Amino acid sequence: MDTAELEIFLVATPGLEQPLLAETIRNGFAGAKQVPGGVVLHGGWPEVWRANLVLRGANKVLVRLGSFPAVHLAQLDKRARKFPWGDVLRPDVPVRVEATSRKSRIYHAGAARQRIERAISDTLGAPLAQDAPVRVLVRIERDICTLSVDSSGDPLHKRGHKAAVAKAPMRETMAAMFLHECGFDGAEPVLDPMCGSGTFVIEAAEIALGLPPGRSRDFAFQQLATFDADEWARMRQPQDTAETGLRFYGSDRNTGAVETATANAQRASVDAVTRFRQAAVSDIKPPAGPAGLVIVNPPYGARIGDEKRLRSLYGSLGKVLMARFSGWRVGIVTSSQSLARATRLPLIAPGPVVDHGGTKIRLYRTDPLH
Template sequence: MTQAPPKFEIFVVTAPGLEKPLAAEMREAGFKKPKMMPGGVRFRGNWNDVMRANLTLRGAIRVLARVGSFQTMHLNQLEGLTSDLPWLSFLDRDVAVKVEVVTQQSKIYHAGAAKERIEKGLRAAIDIPTSDDAPVTLKTRIDNNMVTFSLDTSGESLHKRGFKAAVAKAPLRETMAAMFLRQMGFDGSQTVVDPMCGSGTFVIEAAEMAAGLLPGRERGFAFQHLATFDAEAWAEMRSTTAQPTDARFYGSDKDAGAVRMSGDNAVRSGVAELCQFAQTSVGDLVPPEGAPGIVIVNPPYGSRIGDKKPLFALHATLGRTLKERFAGWQVGLVTSDSGLAKSTGLPLKAEFAPVAHGGLTVKLHSCTL
């Protein structure tokens, strides 16, 4: 009888405020007993689960594998206790490691000194090189004198799907767009319209979700540099194909450059045939043919782009256009300013948790017309 692979704690990081939709996504994907924590969701799994989480979860920013912990209050013990851990179970001694340390409420309070001792412990244990530009990062948290080691198995943030060469000003991250679509009840079958599409994030995410395209299908990950990497299992896991869909997705923007950018990004993502982009002002927006679907928009907030006063008129125009032409549609509006949401004149409610985004706190406001 084949023994099941050992399980360990895995922490899936997301933007604060999106823990609930990420946990729902994980349950649907078959990850066992996900538990929400501040800033993410944890569960117990194995290295195949690590690969699958990186490959498939649209709301994940990164995936951390907890590989060791111990308690100490003395800096001079840190090196020895570090060297005692079974590092060759996870690390390849030919691949350099970057060590990061965060410490709080602990006797070991100097992160730089702790980093030096941990690096010495790694060299003493397995003679592994350490470097600040290494492909693998060992994240160390020293909290209340408990030292916890986690391997960052993702590398670059998972919102970087590997397709978007061009982005608009203050872009909404793909991970956030996917979770906002989920909160709007998007299941892949509804038409989605974004009247201020920027670089096309909402439209492209919706099209990929409808086609069953995995978000990490073409990018690389840090776990590929670990001793635990199973290339055969990974190749099988990635070997999925797009599924047919009748749904279509529409983006528009008054800026011709944004429309070109969105179209190019859709081509690189492999969903161009499902998407349509047009240069259209908000006041000229008309619904596509077919049943009502979802209008979702991330308009300028005024906090970072331009003056806020003209934005009230823009939001009022958006609200008037939607009320007149989009009866029966669901509307989702992302903003950091509830006053701007109110200026649409739509019966928008902020029923979901606020989300940290680029130094701001934004909320998804929604209603049905």
């Protein structure tokens, strides 16, 4: 297995492939290409580690180990036993195998999984476990079996420094991509008037300070045979954080949310540049200093009848922004075009439909208000 040129697949949130590609290129990953479901690039294991450490928009980093044709289970079994598992997996680290099959003569994914599990445990001696830290993925499509390993472990939106979550949270990976789609690059203030657990504000502050999103957590690749602890320690060494004179603001009418957001910002080491306070939408004012970005993920009702009540909330948000936030841009993430329009803000063409845990949402934006 040539590990110098691994195929690395970055899993995107459906609808956010384009900003993930832009971020990947911006971070100097060579030859990145958008494909259905994410971004593909090539490189060695250090690039796998770096992708997990620095990319804000990827949900997972999968590494393709190899592929071979298999039209029946006996053939799959034989090929799996010849596969050089020891190049990547460690005999002392438990493994979990997951399999899918599409348009293939091997149609039973469970039977395929068992064959791969047995091949790994018989040839390598690695134990199998449901809660194993290492996950091997088997995809059989049109009679070609592709083997990959999940290098991330926990999904990458789990940054490792956020304990408390308000209800209906925006995932960090999505928040970072929506900030990017609003043109945010760390050089302007951000305000979220319905901040919940503070995700938009904290992500914006981390971007401005140049803090890598994966700095506080562990990854599955640390349990692989290819892991080099010294190289990883070098990669993780704190860079000089960027200086910023900017502040990032969140407010919420719920005191519990404000306390949660404040604690989360502290754990993420961005408390010096973030400010959270309790305030109703009608009380928000632009902070002193330059204009920037107001970004908000207001409630969007799932039940019929919610919309009427919410329309007045969106309406008052729009009124306050038009009256007080001249020069600021606005980004609103919602599932309903009619709610976005209820703000009466001068919206430009909305972004693509994004799948937020089964709810279809979009980003609605404005140019600077005047």
